[in-house]
Amino acid sequence: MRILWAAFLKEALEAIRDRRSLLMAMVIPLLMPMMTYGIVNFLISKESTSRFDVAVIGIESAPGLRDLLESSRVDLAFLDEGTDDIEALLDEYDTVVVIDANFVADFEAMTPAQITLWYDTSRSTSSSASRLVRGQLNRIESTVYRQRLLARGVNSDMLNVIDIDSHDTAHKGSRSAIVMGSMPGMIIFAAFACALATAIDTTSGERERLSLEPLLMQPMSTFTLMTSKWLVVTLFGWIGASLTAVVLHIVMSNTPLYELGMSWQVGAGDLIVMTMVLLPVAMLAAGIMLLVSLSAKSFKEAQTLLGILQIVPLIALMAIDISQAKVEGALALIPLVAQQKLIKGALTGSYDMDLMLLLGTSITFALGVLFVYAAAKVLSRPHRLLSN
Amino acid sequence: MIEVKGLEKSFKTKPVLKGLSFTVNDHESVALLGANGAGKTTALRVICGLLNANGGSVSIAGEDSLNHPERAQAKFGAMGDREGLYERLSVREYLTYFGAMHGLFGKQCGEAIDSVVEQLGLQSLLNRRAAGFSQGERMKVSLARALLHKPKLLILDEPTRGLDVPSVRVLRRVLSDYRQQGGSILFSSHVMQEVENLADRILIMADGKIVAEGTSEELQRLAKVDHLEDAFVTLAGMEVVL
Structure with a gap:
């Protein structure tokens, strides 16, 4: 030893x-x-700075969307109609939303109203921003069609085939x-x-x-x-x-x-x-x-x-x-x-x-x-x- | 002190030792003389327990070196031809470590170190780390390690190799003192002057076995020449045993 x-x-x-x-x-x-x-x-740092810059062109064609597009994670910039160089805009903004000039007319005629989304999937922020805006628009669409069905005496709940109730049990x-x-x-x-x-x-x-x-x-x-x-x-x-x-x-x-x-x-x-x-x-x-x-x-x-x-x-x-x-x-x-x-x-x-x-x-x-x-x-x- | 009988050693299929036999008696100094490749280093390594043998026996102070190398290793001190020191250890730390392996601890080890340091004139190096030591200083430290536990037998493989004249003189003096105190020495060498000065008996080795043995004078007489070197050259190529 x-x-x-x-x-x-x-x-x-x-x-x-x-x-x-x-x-x-x-x-x-x-x-x-x-x-x-x-x-x-x-x-x-990525989490805390995850606000996105979104440009909206043609809001004057659908002024009602102005408030509906607002989100806590999005900074909206309303640009004038006639801005053609979308690709140049994508260098400055994460996503560009273009509202069609006939949006209100189509909306009132109950034909699909046109909105175009421009984004760049090679940039993760652009993809995330487009997902966020798309989700926002989906929520608007869902609310409107429910209101339209209700106005015609149809219960919109019958459209829900599955009711998903999710719980995140992850604690800190x-x-x-x-x-x-x-x-x-x-x-x-x-x-x-x-x-x-x-x-x-x-x-x-x-x-x-x-x-x-x-x-x-x-x-x-x-x-x-x-x-x-x-x-x-x-x-x-x-x-x-x-x-x-x-x-x-x-x-x-x-x-x-x-x-x-x-x-x-x-x-x-x-x-x-x-x-x-x-x-x-x-x-x-x-x-x-x-x-x-x-x-x-x-x-x-x-x-x-x-x-x-x-x-x-x-x-x-x-x-x-x-x-x-x-x-x-x-x-x-x-x-x-x-x-x-x-x-x-x-x-x-x-x-x-x-x-x-x-x-x-x-x-x-x-x-x-x-x-x-x-x-x-x-x-x-x-x-x-x-x-x- | 050492009894080697019919020692055989092969590396893969190449036999290096072919029935090597010799003895080293108590208080005797024996030189192993041979050309490069004769098997001197291999023989010393087997005797020291560094290599296994393929046949034969080695007894050191009555201990079977082949089957119980640790018991035999306690009986001798050894110094190889190319030894490295621990460059990050001082000489005192180095000797303390090796002293412990021979059961020397504390005060007893300190006294043994003081004794061997005085004997070799190592006082100025004692607390220095070995990095940067000259070849001569390295040899002295290695020899101090071999002598530390006061063994009755020293085994040295080409001890003067690479040494300058002052270092050789120190080595010669220390080994001479060691012999006078009754120690036995088995060493290999290429240097005829060294062999003549230190050895009581010379073993000439060629092709893995002893081909001639005797004192320097006996070997010269046998070879009918006037110098040991001539005798060695003549006898190394002969199959004659005196």
């Missing part, structure tokens, strides 16, 4: 003094939450979970990314610097040696991922999510739960990265392989999230999946540790140990690792 402690101290000292390792462990926890902050703020917390669905994957990714440089330095780096050979001539078991490296790499991944969660919490707590109809309900207790959940994640990440890096033929190969490896769980977890698969039963036993669910629960204040999730967490941890054992086995047959 004293040998393991001494080896751990040496590995920790080396890793802390390695600028690349430190940089990776510090930059990721700042970068990822800042990226999320940027995306959320973009959504907020669950809505935020949908938007923040990518966050567990991001935090788990941080456990890999923050440990990557340390994992490479302590294995491939050690071999490249020719310091592995004297180490393997000492009376210390390769399992003890690998365990010391594993603990340090785990520590970097764990601290990095936990820091990512904490920075994310600070950033999101200071983001006006209410403007998106959401709230950030994560407390100190939830952060502690997340930190605990991240420990086996960091152990697995460290174990597999050490094994892959040790098996790589060179430092560069290790960098390439681990660069790919760190993205794999992120993609897999995102796929599970996008598919909205229910994490229960055997699915919870897949490494990292249980942790993703638990972190998601902690973010929305609704986590439940059931037996399958507990088993899934145990499997993640056990797999980490298994990888360390495999790496120790690789070290115990060092002929492939040593320089000629």
Whole structure:
């Protein structure tokens, strides 16, 4: 045990003094939450500035429409008849509404009165504005035809074949979970990314610097040696991922999510739960990265392989999230999946540790140990690792 | 101290050691002399437990080095031909780490470090990190590591390789002191002067086995030449064992 402690101290000292390792462990926890902050703020700014400019030509042909077209999200500009260059107008306005000169006459004659909508689907604001105006016009049309039927003694309700009664049960917390669905994957990714440089330095780096050979001539078991490296790499991944969660919490707590109809309900207790959940994640990440890096033929190969490896769980977890698969039963036993669910629960204040999730967490941890054992086995047959 | 019997080692299908056998007695210094590719480094790596053997046996101070390398590794200190240090660790931190592997902790380790640092004149480097050390300084630190736990046997693979004259003189003095204190040495070298100065007995290795052995004078007599180098050249191409 004293040998393991001494080896751990040496590995920790080396890793802390390695600028690349430190940089990776510090930059990721700042970068990822800042990226999320940027995306959320973009959504907020988009939401708050979603008023549309709509030009109306020919309102003098249908003055009654002036008030009916008014909406809280539309700024109307009434232009004179005879404005021909509609395409030029679309550069300035999101949508152009052209009312036909015979609108009133057609309306009174109960023949379809002509209104033309001009918009540009290559611009999202133009599409949204046209949808909004079309909806407004549909409501006007619906009101008029109901009035016309009623005037002729026909109950307009008979036209309603289905009465749809919809209820949006999404509360603020669950809505935020949908938007923040990518966050567990991001935090788990941080456990890999923050440990990557340390994992490479302590294995491939050690071999490249020719310091592995004297180490393997000492009376210390390769399992003890690998365990010391594993603990340090785990520590970097764990601290990095936990820091990512904490920075994310600070950033999101200071983001006006209410403007998106959401709230950030994560407390100190939830952060502690997340930190605990991240420990086996960091152990697995460290174990597999050490094994892959040790098996790589060179430092560069290790960098390439681990660069790919760190993205794999992120993609897999995102796929599970996008598919909205229910994490229960055997699915919870897949490494990292249980942790993703638990972190998601902690973010929305609704986590439940059931037996399958507990088993899934145990499997993640056990797999980490298994990888360390495999790496120790690789070290115990060092002929492939040593320089000629 | 070391007993090597019928050692065999192949890399894929290429045999490198072909029934290598020799002994190193207590308090004896033995040089392994051979051309490039003769199998010296492979032999030392197998003896040190870095490589598995395909056959034969290696006993170090009574411990089976092939089946229980950790037990045997506790009995000797070793220095490879191209060793890297931990550039982000100071010499004291480096030696503390390796001391722990030999059961040296706390005050006991501190005393061992002080002793070996004094022996090698490493005082000015003790608290410096190894980044930027010269080849000679690196050799001294590696030798300090090998001597730290006061082993009865030193195994050195081409210890003077890449060293300047002052560093070679330091190495020679330290190894000479070590021998006077009763230590055994097994080393490989290309430098005849080094071999003549340090070795009680010389093993000439060619094609994976010992082809001649004896003192420098015995080898010259056998080859009927006046210099060890000539003897080596002659004997390395012969299938004669003294």
